[in-house]
Amino acid sequence: MIIALKRSPRFRIRSQPGKDENTLNSRSGDTASSQSSKTSNRELQVIKVVILVSAMFVVCNAPAKIASILRQTVPGLNIIGTYRLSQDALLIFVEGFLLLNSTLNIVVYLKYNTIYRTTFLQTFRKRSQ
Numbered sequence: 001m002i003i004a005l006k007r008s009p010r011f012r013i014r015s016q017p018g019k020d021e022n023t024l025n026s027r028s029g030d031t032a033s034s035q036s037s038k039t040s041n042r043e044l045q046v047i048k049v050v051i052l053v054s055a056m057f058v059v060c061n062a063p064a065k066i067a068s069i070l071r072q073t074v075p076g077l078n079i080i081g082t083y084r085l086s087q088d089a090l091l092i093f094v095e096g097f098l099l100l101n102s103t104l105n106i107v108v109y110l111k112y113n114t115i116y117r118t119t120f121l122q123t124f125r126k127r128s129q
Helices: 002-015 021-025 031-073 084-112 114-124
Strands: none
Touching (some): 084 114
């Protein structure tokens, strides 16, 4: 996924009429170069957000996967088994991480995405009459 994101600016520039490989490699102060740089900064921001959201997903869902493996390998780790209290604690822990993932996604998108932020604020802001 990251490789595809890194390749996308080159594809977009090549597909525009009048653009070539030299446009990608030039660092001069002309309009095409500065526009390419602006696009590249925006795409770097997207790459950072994708990596951050993906890392949060992996970290927050790891306890659920570990709990699933434990339920399969530890006899009695279920709702009616010997370790039912441990099962309950494990379930609370896992669900807490899943909720944390959802909450952190909202925070990340509010911070990094202006369209999302504007829509979110318009939706949840008190309407004054």
